[in-house]
Amino acid sequence: MDVNFLGDLLARVAFGFLCGGAALSAYGLLSRDVRGVDAARRTLYVACACLTGSVAGLACLFLTNDYSNRYVYGYSEMALGVDRKIAGVWAGPTGSMLFWCWVLSLLCAAVAWRERHNREERTMPFLFGVLAFLLGFFVWLVVYEPYEYNPFVSFERWFASLPFDQQARAAREWGESVLPGGAPADGHGLNPQLDNYWMLIHPPCLYLGYVGFAIPFAYAVAALLAGDQSGAWVRRTRPFTMAAWTVLTIGITLGGVWAYEELGWGGYWGWDPVENASFIPWLPATALLHSVMIQERRNMFRRWNVFLVMLTFTLVTLGTYMTRAQVVNSVHVFGESRIDAPFLAFLALVVAGSAALLWYRWDDLRGDARIDHFLSRESFFLFNNVILLTLCGTILVFTLWEKVTSLAAEMSLVEVSSTMGTEWYDRITPFLFLILLILMAQVPLIGWRKTTARGPLLVGLIAFNVAAFGALLVALVLGLLSWWNPGAWPELDAARGETLFQLTLTLCLVGWATTAYEFHRGAAATRASSPRPISYPAALLLATLRHRRRYGGYVAHAGALLIFMGIAASRHGQTRCGGQAAPGETFSATAADGEIVPVRFEGVSERRDIGKNRTVTTFTLALAGERGQLPSPEWWRYHIGEQQGLPREGSLTSEPAVRRQLIGDSGLWLWGCVPLPIGRDLYVFVPNTMPDSGRYLFTVFLNPGVNWVWVGVVALALGAAFALLPDGRGPARRAARAEGGQGGKAETREGGKRESIRGVAVLLLAAAGMAAALLATPTVWAGEEADGTPAGVSGAAVPAGGRTSWFSTEVAAAGAIVFLGAAAVGAGFVRERPPWRFRAQGGDLAEELAEEKGRLLSAVREVEFEHASGKLESGEFQALRAQYVSRAAAVARRMDLLARLEAEVAEEVARVRARPPAAGTEEKP
Numbered sequence: 001m002d003v004n005f006l007g008d009l010l011a012r013v014a015f016g017f018l019c020g021g022a023a024l025s026a027y028g029l030l031s032r033d034v035r036g037v038d039a040a041r042r043t044l045y046v047a048c049a050c051l052t053g054s055v056a057g058l059a060c061l062f063l064t065n066d067y068s069n070r071y072v073y074g075y076s077e078m079a080l081g082v083d084r085k086i087a088g089v090w091a092g093p094t095g096s097m098l099f100w101c102w103v104l105s106l107l108c109a110a111v112a113w114r115e116r117h118n119r120e121e122r123t124m125p126f127l128f129g130v131l132a133f134l135l136g137f138f139v140w141l142v143v144y145e146p147y148e149y150n151p152f153v154s155f156e157r158w159f160a161s162l163p164f165d166q167q168a169r170a171a172r173e174w175g176e177s178v179l180p181g182g183a184p185a186d187g188h189g190l191n192p193q194l195d196n197y198w199m200l201i202h203p204p205c206l207y208l209g210y211v212g213f214a215i216p217f218a219y220a221v222a223a224l225l226a227g228d229q230s231g232a233w234v235r236r237t238r239p240f241t242m243a244a245w246t247v248l249t250i251g252i253t254l255g256g257v258w259a260y261e262e263l264g265w266g267g268y269w270g271w272d273p274v275e276n277a278s279f280i281p282w283l284p285a286t287a288l289l290h291s292v293m294i295q296e297r298r299n300m301f302r303r304w305n306v307f308l309v310m311l312t313f314t315l316v317t318l319g320t321y322m323t324r325a326q327v328v329n330s331v332h333v334f335g336e337s338r339i340d341a342p343f344l345a346f347l348a349l350v351v352a353g354s355a356a357l358l359w360y361r362w363d364d365l366r367g368d369a370r371i372d373h374f375l376s377r378e379s380f381f382l383f384n385n386v387i388l389l390t391l392c393g394t395i396l397v398f399t400l401w402e403k404v405t406s407l408a409a410e411m412s413l414v415e416v417s418s419t420m421g422t423e424w425y426d427r428i429t430p431f432l433f434l435i436l437l438i439l440m441a442q443v444p445l446i447g448w449r450k451t452t453a454r455g456p457l458l459v460g461l462i463a464f465n466v467a468a469f470g471a472l473l474v475a476l477v478l479g480l481l482s483w484w485n486p487g488a489w490p491e492l493d494a495a496r497g498e499t500l501f502q503l504t505l506t507l508c509l510v511g512w513a514t515t516a517y518e519f520h521r522g523a524a525a526t527r528a529s530s531p532r533p534i535s536y537p538a539a540l541l542l543a544t545l546r547h548r549r550r551y552g553g554y555v556a557h558a559g560a561l562l563i564f565m566g567i568a569a570s571r572h573g574q575t576r577c578g579g580q581a582a583p584g585e586t587f588s589a590t591a592a593d594g595e596i597v598p599v600r601f602e603g604v605s606e607r608r609d610i611g612k613n614r615t616v617t618t619f620t621l622a623l624a625g626e627r628g629q630l631p632s633p634e635w636w637r638y639h640i641g642e643q644q645g646l647p648r649e650g651s652l653t654s655e656p657a658v659r660r661q662l663i664g665d666s667g668l669w670l671w672g673c674v675p676l677p678i679g680r681d682l683y684v685f686v687p688n689t690m691p692d693s694g695r696y697l698f699t700v701f702l703n704p705g706v707n708w709v710w711v712g713v714v715a716l717a718l719g720a721a722f723a724l725l726p727d728g729r730g731p732a733r734r735a736a737r738a739e740g741g742q743g744g745k746a747e748t749r750e751g752g753k754r755e756s757i758r759g760v761a762v763l764l765l766a767a768a769g770m771a772a773a774l775l776a777t778p779t780v781w782a783g784e785e786a787d788g789t790p791a792g793v794s795g796a797a798v799p800a801g802g803r804t805s806w807f808s809t810e811v812a813a814a815g816a817i818v819f820l821g822a823a824a825v826g827a828g829f830v831r832e833r834p835p836w837r838f839r840a841q842g843g844d845l846a847e848e849l850a851e852e853k854g855r856l857l858s859a860v861r862e863v864e865f866e867h868a869s870g871k872l873e874s875g876e877f878q879a880l881r882a883q884y885v886s887r888a889a890a891v892a893r894r895m896d897l898l899a900r901l902e903a904e905v906a907e908e909v910a911r912v913r914a915r916p917p918a919a920g921t922e923e924k925p
Contacts, residue, residue, distance in 0.1 A: 003057045003060055003061055003066070003152075004057075004061070004066075004068075004069055004152045004153070004154050004157075005152070006053075006057055006813060007053075007054045007057030007058055007061075007151075007152040008054075008143070008150060008152040009813070009817070010050040010051070010053045010054040010057065010817065011050070011051065011054045011098065011101075011139060011142050011143050011150075011152075012143045013050050013817055013818060013821065014046070014047040014050035014051050014054070014101075014105070014139055015136060015139045015140055015142075015143055016818075017043045017046045017047050017050070017821055017825070018043060018047050018132045018133075018135055018136035018139060019132075019136060020043055020825070021039075021040045021043030021044060021047070021128060021129070021132035021136075022040070022129050022132040022133055022136065024036045024037075024039045024040035024043065024825075025037065025040040025125045025126070025128045025129030025132065026125070026129065028040060028125050029125040029126070029129075034119060034120055035829050036125075037119045037124050037125050037128065038119050039825050039826060039829065040125070040128040040129065040132065041112045041115070041116065041119060041124075041128050042112070042824055042825045042827075043128075043132060043825050044105070044108045044109050044111070044112040044128065044131060044132065044135075045109055045112060045824065046821040046824055046825060047105050047108070047109075047132075047135060047139070048102075048105040048106060048108065048109035049821075050817070050821070051098075051101055051102045051105045051139070052102060052105075054098060054102070054152075055089065055098060055099060055102045057152070058071075058089055058095060058098060058151055058152070059086060059089050062075075062076050062085040062086065062088050062089060063082065063085055063086075065078060065187070066183070067183050067184045067185070067186065067187050068154045068155055068156070068183035068184075069151070069152065069153070069154055069155075070153050070154065070155055070158055071092060071094050071095055071151040071152075071153065072088070072187060073155075073184055073187045073188060074092060074187070074188050075088040075091040075092050075095070075187070075188070075189075075190055076088045076187040076189065076190070077186050077187040077188065077189035077190075077613065078186050078187070078613075079189070079613035080189065080190065080195075083197075083200055084190060084195060084199070086200070087190075087194075087199040087200050087203075088190060090203050090204065090207070091190055091191075091194055091199065091203075092151075093149065093324055094142075094149045094150060094151040095151045096203065096207070097138065097141055097142055097149045097324075098142050098149075098151055099203075099204075099207060100138060100207050100210075100211060100320075101135065101138045101139050101142060103204075103207050103208055103211050104134070104135050104138065104211040104214060105135055107211060107212060107214070107215055107240070108131045108132075108135055108215075111127070111131065111215060111218075111240075112128070112131075114236075115127070122226040122227075122228065123219075123222040123223055123225075123226040123228050123233070124222075126221070126222035126225040126226050127218055127219060127222035129222075130217075130218040130221050130222055131214075131215075131218050134214050134217075134218065137342075137346055140342075141342065141343075144342070155183065189613075189638070192636060192638055192653045193262055193263075193653065196258060196261075196262060198254055198257065198258040198261075198262075201254055202251060202254040202255050202258055203251075204251075205247050205248070205250050205251030205254060206248065206251035206252070206255070206278060208244070208247045208248075208251075209244050209245070209246075209247040209248025209249075209250075209251050210244075210248065210278075210281075210316050210319070210320065211244075211316075212240055212241075212243060212244025212245075212247065212248070213241070213244050213281065213285065213309075213312050213313050213316050214313060214316075215237060215240040215241075215244075216233075216237035216240055216241050216244075216288075216309045216312075216313075217309050217310065217312070217313035219233040219236060219237045220233055220237075220305075220306050220309045220310065221310075221353075221354070221357065224306065224357040224358070224360075224361045225357070227361070227364065229364050229365075231295055231299065231302060234292050234295050234296060234305060235296065237309075238292065238296075239724060241285070241288060241289065241292070242289065242720055242723065242724045243724065244285070245282070245285045245286065245289055245720070246717050246720040246721065246724075248278070248281075248282055248285070249282065249713065249716060249717065249720075250713065250717055251278070252275075252278050252279060252282065253709075253710065253713040255275065255278070256268035256269055256709070257710065260658075260706070261656070261658065262655070262656075264654050264655075264656045264685040264687075264699075265685075266574065266576060266656075266683050266685070266699075266701035266703060267570075267574075268570075268706070268709070269567075270422060271395075271398075271422045271425045273322065273399050274322070274323050276395055276396075276398075276399045277318075277319035277320075277322045277323055277399070278319060279395065280315050280318075280319060280392055280395055280396050280399070281312050281313075281315035281316045281319060283388045283389070283391050283392040283395075284308050284311045284312045284315065284388065284389060284392055285308075285312045286388055287308055287384065287385040287388040287389060288305065288308040288309060288312060290381045290384055290385070291304045291305050291308060291381060291385055292305055293381070293549075294378055294381055297448065297858065297859065297862070298378070298448075298449075298859075300370075300371075300378065301381075301382075302365045302366070303358075303362070303365045303366075304385060306358060306361075306365060307358060308385075310350075310354035310358065311389075313350065314347070314350055314351055314354065315392070315396075317343075317346065317347050317350055318347060320343075321343045321344070321347060322399075324343070372449045373449070375446060375461070376446065376447065376448065376449055377443065377446050377447065377448050378448070378449070380439055380443050380446055383439060384436065384439055387432055387435050387436050387439075388436070390432060391429065391432045391433070391436075394428060394429065394432070395425070395429070397420075398420040398424055398425060399420075401418065401419065401420045402418070402419045402420070405418050427479060427483060430500055431472060431475070431476060433564070434472055434500070434503060434504065434507070435472070437504065437507045437508070437511070437561075437564055438465070438468045438469070438472075438507060440507075440511055440557055440560065440561065441464075441468075441507045441508075441510040441511035441514060441561075442461060442464060442465075442510070442511075442514060443514075443557075444511075444514040444515050444517070444518040444554060444557075445461065445514050445517075445518070447866040448859075448862055448863075448866065449863070449880065464510065468503070468506075468507065471499060471502075471503045472503065474499055475496050475499040475500050475503065478492050478493075478495050478496035478499065479496045482496060497572055498572075500568070500572075501568050501569075501572040501573075501668075502670070502671060504564055504565065504568040505565060505568065505670050505676075506670075507561075507564075508561045508562075508564055508565045511557065511558070511561045512558060512561060515554050515557060515558050518554060519540060519543075519544075519551065519554070520540075522540070522543035522544070522547065522550075522551070522865075523536055523539040523540035523543050524539070524868075525543070525865060525868035526539040526540075526542050526543040526546075527539040528868060529868060547865070548722060548723055548725050549723045551722070551723075552719045552720065552721075552722035552723025552724070552725075553719065553723055554719070555715060555716075555718060555719030555722060556715070556716045556719030556720050556723070557719070558715060558719070559711075559712045559713065559714070559715030559716030559717075559718075559719055560712065560716055561712070562708050562709070562711055562712030562715060563708075563709050563712035563713060563716070564712075565678070565705065565708055565712075566678075566705045566706060566707070566708035566709035566710075566711075566712060567709060568705075569666065569668055569676070569678055569704045569705030569706075569708070570703050570704060570705050570706045570709070572592075572668070573592045573666060573667060573668045573680070573702075573703075573704040573705070574592075574701060574702065574703050574704070575589070575590060575591055575592050575701070575702045576699070576700070576701050577589050577590055577699075577700050578697065578698060578699045578700065579697075579698055579700075580695040580696065580697050580698070581601040581695060581696065581698060582601070582694050582695045582696070583601055583602065583603040583604060583694075584600075584601070584602070584603070585600075585601055586598050586599065586600045586601070586624050587599055587601065587698055587700075589682070589700040589702055590702075591667040591680070591702050592667045592668065592702070592704070593667035593668075593669075595667060597623070597682065597700075597702065598623065598624035599621055599622070599623060599624065599630070599682075599684070599698075599700065600621065600622045600623070600624045601619065601620075601621060601696070601698070602620040602621065602622055603619075603620050604617060604618070604619055604620070604696075605617070605618045605620065606618070613638065613639050614636050614637060614638045614639060615636075615637045615639070616634055616635070616636055616637075617634060617635040617636075617637070618632045618633075618634050619632055619633050619634070619657075619686055619696065620632050621633075621657070621684060630657060630659050630682065630684070631657035631658060631659055631684075632657050633654065633655060633656055633657040633684050633685060633686045634654075634655040634657075635652060635653070635654055635655070635686065635688055636652070636653050636654075636655060637652045638652075638653075652688045653688065654685060654686055654687060654688045656683060656684060656685040657683075657684045657685075658681050658682070658683050658684075659681065659682040659683075660679075660681050660706075660707055661679035661680055661681060661682075661707070662678075662679050662707045662708070662711070663677055663678070663679050664677060664678075664679040664680070665677065665679075665680070666678045666679055666680045666704035666705060667680065667702070667704060668704055668705075676704075676705075678704060678705040678708055679704065679705070679707060680702050680703060680704035680705070680706075681701075681702070681703040681704075681706050681707070682700070682701075682702060683700065683701035683702070683703055684698060684699070684700050684701075685698070685699045685700075685701075686698055686699075687699065849891055849894055849895045849898065850895070852891050853888055853891045853892060853895065856884050856885075856887050856888035856891065857884075857888055859884045860881060860884045860885060860888065863877055863880045863881055863884070864877075864881065
């Protein structure tokens, strides 16, 4: 079977079903037919299955070395291992777009499975329709002609699509490769910088993090379209939002590790535009994670949350466009592309539609609570949102500045375009990050609603803020003076850097201390409230398990503080030096504190790596006066095209060597008197220039504290994962079961059995049809074309006489796939049409009351815990607790009244059904 044809076919079938899913959602909504909504939900399953098969087909082409495919030829070769060939699936723009679609389809299918019992809700038609539209657009880019992002294009098909005047040039360039039945003997191979084990992890993490934000966006849009004011979408999207944010954080960090180990410049973040494209949506996503907590607890920040969800997805779309349409200049962007018009139209639709919906529902999104006090966690989260969005806007403007000014120059609005270099980022963003750090350092001491504690705590908070913002102001003044007259006072730059570094370390220490103190207070409060004596470790563990979101967030914050410390140390204390040395000589590196680190160059060796088709030149190094060798920098010279009979000069890349150190002398001091044992990396790089008279040029970096950045990210991810652990069934689900959810299921059990039997019968019939279609295909039995060419060989020419039959394996597969998918989608229509039972406002009254009761009881437990831990005074605690208990009791009374009314209605319905029909009348169903 032609895998190219089948993979392309599956993508096109997925696009067709997604279009059908959007239409079925509209049909179900307009015709008030729940079956249409269920059918739209099933189309997401079919699209996911088709895209899974399409991605599997592309991977099969890589693993079988099918170089008749242009994409496989460009990103694979015989010498690559299996892992690198699998990584080739997403190494280029076309394969990565298909992989993007597949990941998004998996998430859409997960949403469809999760909402399989909620299809009667008012928001479901909108949710499935929005998901089908979003996924359908990206799949359309894959199948869009002329093969811009279609990875299933053979040389023959590409050659046939060229204009006649370009075919001759292509034939001269590629020779027999583009002719019918031709294929290169070997592929071009991966870019040498992509031939790395991080290629297997970093891009999938970024894609999963990126597309994960499409799910909360779809939920939010569906809630606005349906007029849902319950805010249930926040609770339902929390796992997707936290998982997407965590994976995106890991993906960004892995990109930094990859750059640190590969590029040889001694750093891991250089404000590259494509790096910024992944970091910019991370900032509003971080604000969203904090903001949704306020809505869940107090039903506040509803407008903020909708805005942040829409902004995050818009920036994800913009970042995708920036890297694929060559909007910015970067080593990470893909090649030239012609998708500007479709992507810009989609981006404009997302922005305009989101803004229109937000404006239309603005009054409905008004919260029913206000910030009670300046010293409250709500107000701190509000400041956090403002600073994060300011950072986001600043980095976005700096990133797009060159593009904007170049467009202005083309329109004669300015004379020449300009670029915002890294010095702009380094002078402005540290102050914004330090304001965030000031908030993070003290937020564990701040309670929800109010912090009314007096005495040392209040005095300490005031003194801390005065000192921190005073030091920040001093650094800002020093920076402005240095910027106003650059080079005149070099000591001002040094003083500014030292002030920012010491302030960062101090804030990190305060943050760790307050976090540890919060754990201690939680353990003490748990011991005090326990009915029986328990040990301190047991109380600490019990408090942590009972409040997973709280303490998972604290662990994540502690990890973020480690990241701040590592970044500050590596940026402030990095030293760079270089020198030349011949084998047997010694060169030196000087640390920030003046320490001399001698490195001995012992010799050069060379070997041929046949498996990877390259020559490796190794430079052996050792620390003078110490035993053991250092990691050795290398040169890798790739021999591209030798197996094709087209020898070309190989690509020469330099691979740095890093001796990592987590704990040890760093050469940095805290307040000038306390040494920091955070270790330092010895980073050696040999530029790929020919040696001068046998003497090689070495570049050496001493990077203190770099490894604490990676440790901090691990702690941050573990804390987020711990906060994501479920606490059991939520109050709404328990209330739904208690209020007769089981009774509703029992009432329709008999009809459900009949519907299940019909659905199984349809699926069996579809499977039988697929098997019959395959068995009836002559090429399955004959296995060859009319001229003896094996059937299904990629790129094989179709003779003038055609095939032995108009049937083929590909046509049979196409018919079977469409028939099976249509049967799966339409299985629900074989049952009788159920009555209209869409629940308005996203859920019934019982569920809304259960949500409100659960929120109030959670508030009672929260204020009790904060009073026990010393954040609330007794008088304020008693007032707040009485307020929340009375409101919870009122909600409970409404729930009891609703339950009695439903019971009375059920009894009346049962009595009517049990009454015998009157004479001369027929009982209607």
